[in-house]
Amino acid sequence: MAMWMALLVAPIQAVIGDFHGLNTLKHQPAKIAAIEGHWENVGNEPTPLILFGWPDMKAEKTKYAVEIPYLGSLILTHTLTEQVPALKSFKPEDRPNSTIVFWSFRVMVGLGFLMIFTGLWSLWLRKRGTLYQSRAFLYLALWMGPAGLIAMLAGWFTTEIGRQPWVVYGLMRTADASSGHSFGQMSLTLGLFVVVYFTLFGVGLGYMMRLVRKGPIVNEGKEQKQGGPGRQRTPARPLSAAVEGSEDGDPSDSLNKGN
Numbered sequence: 083m084a085m086w087m088a089l090l091v092a093p094i095q096a097v098i099g100d101f102h103g104l105n106t107l108k109h110q111p112a113k114i115a116a117i118e119g120h121w122e123n124v125g126n127e128p129t130p131l132i133l134f135g136w137p138d139m140k141a142e143k144t145k146y147a148v149e150i151p152y153l154g155s156l157i158l159t160h161t162l163t164e165q166v167p168a169l170k171s172f173k174p175e176d177r178p179n180s181t182i183v184f185w186s187f188r189v190m191v192g193l194g195f196l197m198i199f200t201g202l203w204s205l206w207l208r209k210r211g212t213l214y215q216s217r218a219f220l221y222l223a224l225w226m227g228p229a230g231l232i233a234m235l236a237g238w239f240t241t242e243i244g245r246q247p248w249v250v251y252g253l254m255r256t257a258d259a260s261s262g263h264s265f266g267q268m269s270l271t272l273g274l275f276v277v278v279y280f281t282l283f284g285v286g287l288g289y290m291m292r293l294v295r296k297g298p299i300v301n302e303g304k305e306q307k308q309g310g311p312g313r314q315r316t317p318a319r320p321l322s323a324a325v326e327g328s329e330d331g332d333p334s335d336s337l338n339k340g341n
Contacts, residue, residue, distance in 0.1 A: 084223075085213070089201030096194060100157075107158055110251050111167040113244035116180035117187045118154060119144040122168045129154035129166040134188075137180035142170060144184075176247065183244040190236040193229045200226055 107114045115121075119137040120129060121144065131153035135144040158166050169177050200222060207213040214220075245251060249259040 085201060085204035085208070088197050089205055092194065092197040092201055096198065099191075099194070103158060104160075107166070110245060112169070112172045112176060113178055113183070114158065115167050115169045115172070116178040116183050116244055117240065118158075118166060119147070119180055119184045120154065120166055120168050122170045123165045126163075126165070128152045128156075128162055128164070129158070131157060135184070137184050139177070139179065139181060144180075178244045178246050183240045186236045186239040186243070190233045190240060193233040193236070196226065197229060197233075 103114070116137075118129075119132045119135055121137075121142055123129065128151070130149040130151045132144055133148045133150060135147035137144045152162050154166055155164055156162055169180060203219055203222070204213060207216050207219055247255050247257070249256050
């Protein structure tokens with residue numbers, strides 16, 4: 083199910099991202115310039131796409147840039163002639179931190195392409211009948227587990243840091259919108275959030291590990307399937323870790339006795 087989801091949804095997300103980029107170029111051009119690490123336009127030349135590099139905010143240039151000519155204009159304007167706004171066309175105090183958003187954006191996009199690749203590879207293996215036997219693919223699927231969360235956070239960093247120094251773009255600066263709370267008040271609030279979330283995460287993780295240790299339940303009177311690649315096997319019920327099972331390991335017995 084997860085591989086079907088990756089195969090179908092990841093490409094759709096890429097298309098949605100393209101539309102979002104066009105919208106951002108129209109309404110928050112400085113953010114796009116920072117994401118691209120693009121500092122200045124040369125004459126009427128189309129904008130190249132900088133694959134990798136290190137945007138230096140003080141030097142006002144992207145060091146060690148690896149560029150592909152024309153591709154920046156093609157992706158962001160869907161033409162080979164229009165230029166993308168450059169960071170130097172904005173005042174220094176109005177520029178987002180390109181060093182951060184340049185890389186957070188590439189982490190997000192890179193993981194998105196990996197998701198598409200994983201979905202396509204799974205389809206190829208499924209047709210060959212080796213989806214559950216390919217160790218290389220299974221290791222990739224394992225390591226891709228946190229990819230969605232990491233990509234989401236990277237996109238959030240890109241959106242929020244890329245909007246700076248504005249809370250309402252072009253109208254209200256962050257400095258004008260921040261509340262006058264003391265360091266102690268902010269530290270206490272942050273500390274409480276950390277304690278609450280780590281507690282919830284710890285309890286949830288402990289419960290899931292207990293459920294994993296219990297393993298699949300045995301249906302009394304029915305033939306137990308041995309599982310294996312591509313075979314069905316009855317999983318433990320989500321609430322089964324909350325009660326102590328009987329001697330034969332069936333957690334439902336203790337519930338039945340209680341009734």
